[in-house]
Amino acid sequence: MTGNNAEYQLNSIYLYLTDRCNLRCRHCWIEPLYYEGREDNSSEFDLRSLKKAIEDAKEIGLNRVKLTGGEPFLRRDILDIVAYLHAQNITVDIETNGTLIDKEIVEALKVNCVNQVSVSLDSMTEEQHEIFRGVKGCYHDAVKGLSLLAGSGINTQLIMTLYKENVSEIERLVELSSRMGVGSVKINPVMPTGRGKRFFEKEENVEFGDLIKIDRWIEEELMSKYKIDIHFDIPIGLKSLKCIRTRQLFECNLFNIIGILSDGTISLCGIGQTETALNMGNIAVDDIREVWANNPILRKVRTDIPRNLEGICSRCIFKFRCRGACRACAYGLTGSLNSPFFVCHEAYEKGLFLESRMIN
């Protein structure tokens, strides 16, 4: 098994441009440092190492980069990076909290044909969004950023993190997105990793049975009412049959993705920020092609997933397609990359996982 095997082609990089953030989101799994200004940070990777890594990765299949963080627009040279990636014919997606977006940035993103910009917004209620995101004034800035992006014709996505208290905001945010011309809405139930743990400790997360009910309501009512694409991120095993048969669903792309953290660390997606045992080198000194082909963590993932998944994931008929949902989250929770994904595990424990989707 080598890094050149088609199934294990490196198609995509999650590029963490900075570990700083100008918000203090209560759910963030990365737990970045709070930082307001756009100053340079010497611990962040330099452009030269990045270019070398991108050019090497292109040789083994790279065609897509997602810029994320921290807040990626806190990094001064983000627009140079975007322009460079565009010149390299790489599809660029960006995840941002939207608060630093202005007209000049939007123009530069358009010129460089950015594929999609996702903006986080959790509530239409200023106070609720700001309590969740931890900084006063961020609601208006985020809505302004979203509106500038959507108005410019850039493919824009609204990302909502879901917990008990903002369930009633789903429809309002979908309505806003549809009105603004946002391309799609992605709803991620809060995860019990990083700062998200506290939601689970205080039972502020949406209950597992309710997640399934919300999923069906979105699919049966909301999507047709607002004519907008809505992705509700729960694993395939809990989705409706219609959805499984017709839609692109939550799947872990671990076989085709690698993460580069803000200090140049090569990691399994973004998890290396908190789980340093999953770090695999650094772009300043290591050849990404070599890491991709031979790193023992990646080799183990390729042998173990999905065949050695545990618990409900080992019994699930979708395990080859779903690959146990987010393996990074599973690792963050249990210290094992093979452990069952907590959402399906809990659903199974509560008798909510359909018998028809299990073997044995």
Place this chain on the structure above:
Amino acid sequence: MEEYLQNIERLSQNTDCVFREEEDGAFLFDPESGNLKFINGMGVNIYQLCDGNMTVGDITSLVSENYKDISGKKIEDDVKIFLQELVKMEFLKKEEAGNDGK
């Protein structure tokens, strides 16, 4: 080049695969290869006819009888393509020649 199914062939279900019924059809899943396919209600009926005794010709005629408004040739072709796909994915096995399945 794929081998085309002959009318005299008999097919049986691969018992290493699982068949899981849902609202209006069923999933076929092979835990070894990971192959997964959803078949609709009509597909389920056809799959269940593959008992190692009936021939492909028997199955296509039975299905044609139930769909008199569609041309027999069209049904026959569609059923064969469907069965061929299930054989290719190893959800169905061809019975050895000479084995009459009884």
